[in-house]
Amino acid sequence: MNKGSKLYSILRFKCPHCHEGEFFVDSNPYNLAKAGxxxxxxxxxxxxxxxxxxxxxxAMYVAYALGVALFVSVYVAIYVLYPEASTELYIGGVLGSLVVAGPYVYALSKIIWANLFYAYKGVEATAEEKARQAR
Ligand SMILES: [Zn+2]
Incomplete structure (x- = not known):
């Protein structure tokens, strides 16, 4: 996974423009005082x-999609690993995973949203950006 790929920016929480600067004030999504x-x-x-x-x-739409993906993954995992599981285990497993993964999903949704709109340009200003500044 190299700089220049959107996945690099997303998984490392780096600037979507240059992939070097930090995106979040605190890159640990579980620091709830600074979350998001x-x-x-x-x-x-x-x-x-x-x-x-x-x-x-x-980014809410992204968080929704990630939440649904997590819900389905946990549900299928319980279904496959514990075929005898009770309804309570399904509910507890799904809700528990959503709560535990919540801060990470929230951070991911914002960095994914930013990456949908911003492309990698490197640290130096591009020719287009220089032209715009000169105007
Ligand atoms: Zn940057």
Whole structure:
């Protein structure tokens, strides 16, 4: 997994523009006091992390998709590993995994959302960005 691939930025919580700067104020999603808090711009390449106010509301859709994927995975895992499992185990397993994975899913949803809109450009300003600054 190399720099330049979106997966690199997503799994390491790095800036979607340059893949070097930190995306979150605290890269540990389980620090709940700072959960989901972003820098305003990348500390390395200084590009912004947001296009407009409320940009990250869209990350809800990503979180929803990740939540459903987790739900189905846990359900199928219980079904395969414990065919005799009770309904309570299914409910507890699914809810428990959603609670435990919640902060990570929340962080993933934001970095995935950012990566849907921003492409890798490297640290240096691109020719297009230089032209825009000169204007
Ligand atoms: Zn950057």
């Amino acid at each position: 808090e972003l820098h305003g711009e990348c500390p390395v390449c200084h590009r912004k992390y947001s296009r407009e106010p409320g940009f990250y509301y869209g």
